[in-house]
Amino acid sequence: MRAFALLALLAAHACSTPPRSPTVEPATWELAGTITWEGHFRRPHETRTIPATVRVQRGMARLRIDLAETWASTRPASTTTFVASEREPGCRVRPPGAAAFTCERAGEAGDRLVALLRASDDPAQPAMVRRWQHPRLGDIADRAQWATTAAGPELHVVWHRDHDRAELRLRPVGGPTTASPPDDAFAVGEPTLRDRPPVPARFSTLAPGVHALVLPDADTRSLVVEFADHVVLCETSTDNGAGERLLAAIERHLPGKPVRHVLCGHYHPHYTGGLRPVLARGATFVAPQGLAEFGREIAARPFRDPPDALAASGRTAAVEPFAGQWRHADAANELLAVDIGADSEHTDEYVVFVLPRQRLLFQGDLGWFVRGDATQAGGDRARGLLRAIDARQLPIDTLVQGWPTVGRVTMPLQDLRALLAR
Ligand SMILES: [Zn+2]
Incomplete structure (x- = not known):
């Protein structure tokens, strides 16, 4: 993470143009910690906390996020992949075990997670807060915020989906790399449309x-x-x-x-x-x-x-x-x-x-x-x-x-x- 801030500083000194634009610089950074889910357990507000990792890759004017969750130590992690354009909202989402990506529009869950993580590549970043009205929960906020802990910087993310809510607590793993991820990391094939417009009952x-x-x-x-x-x-x-x-x-x-x-x-x-x-x-x-x-x-x-x-x-x-x-x-x-x-x-x-x-x-x-x-x-x-x-x-x-x-x-x-x- 700090290397990112350093790169920005170097770029700013190297010429008079604005600091590096993270939107075009290929890079990979990883975070590891936990994800806490709420929504579908035995009683209201019951949660389950499991290990999770997040890998963010930038390149080809796109951003890819892999969210890997370990529900049981005996099973492989289930990974959700998000691929978004750096310039346009909305993203492509591939759920765990699925072969194909589906399209999500601006403001949907994947788009909001991408926006939170995109804005959080450096512990010096201010909190990112996005307030919106959830059709079931009402006026709420998704947020991403770095905190200083005894063990070092920790990213705290609150993320709401249609039917559940997640909190991530993540620490940087190693440093970010500036080597370009392979181009096929950003390939999404022919995404299926998940559009199911509301119809009368x-x-x-x-x-x-x-x-x-x-x-x-x-x-x-x-x-x-x-x-x-x-x-x-x-x-x-x-x-x-x-x-x-x-x-x-x-x-x-x-x-x-x-x-x-x-x-x-x-x-x-x-x-x-x-x-x-x-x-x-x-x-x-x-x-x-x-x-x-x-x-x-x-x-x-x-x-x-x-x-x-x-x-x-x-x-x-x-x-x-x-x-x-x-x-x-x-x-x-x-x-x-x-x-x-x-x-x-x-x-x-x-x-x-x-x-x-x-x-x-x-x-x-x-x-x-x-x-x-x-x-x-x-x-x-x-x-x-x-x-x-x-x-x-x-x-x-x-x-x-x-x-x-x-x-x-x-x-x-x-x-x-x-x-x-x-
Ligand atoms: Zn049920």
Whole structure:
């Protein structure tokens, strides 16, 4: 890192032109330390810290970043590669294990990480802070900042993606080299377009009074349970925009039936991300204690610039905690929300939605998944789900799954037992 500052100084002395332009100077520098992820573990704000390295290469008016993460000492590191132009925003991203790069536009996660690291090649650099409005988290900041520690300079990066948040703590490894990286380090082939523009929610009826809403671009399926003069929405998809699309579909397909209660199976972003717009319409969030607390936190997220529907409404979110299970019924329908907790083998609290009159059970991501053309049972999670169904003698014959949205939507309970027994 210091060599960079030195090069800049030398360049400034060598002629009267401005100091070296890092945008054209080929170089490689490496950092090693940890990455801490938050977003998809057993409870809100739980994190996991693992070893990580970052290698930055410059050349061909491009910048390449390899972020290598070691999730288990017995497995090779998984590496995400970002290649960006030095002149234009946006970048190409190759996820771990993928053969091809995909395109990301300006402002997307890869572009923001590249901007942070590009501005941080020297410990003397001031902090780089980029404030923006995340469609689920609200007004937040990505940042990169050098700190002086007893062990030397340390780069601290805070980076938000669509569905998680990462913090990197990295120290320089060796010194930067000024030798040009090979040209093919910057080749991205024919990147695939990942563009999946938002489309209206797909509405379908699973059984009398029980409807599904799928947002294909978000890869989420929500459940709408219809009562005499209102509906209950279960699972709110990924973010504010997705939540608005769910509400628009309910207004279109079930006019005159407002969402009176909203529930989420578990705290992960694909289930709780669209809660705010539903709360803005006056629905009550019903959840087990921990998830109810998380709902209050979601309602308190800063959406000031600009205000979202909840912030603009001025409403205090209505939250109703329950323990064990919550029953809601009228002459038209009946819904039982059951917290199966640790039986989910996924999160500390996990709500499944039982429709006793239709003998259906809707669950988010426990039952099965599709590999190639084959449907496979969800291992420990599926076993835990069956354990919870049997222990409570839940009155159901058929399972409905929220995620993934591709592959099977429903499965007879007996078929899941058979699949697990294989
Ligand atoms: Zn999950």
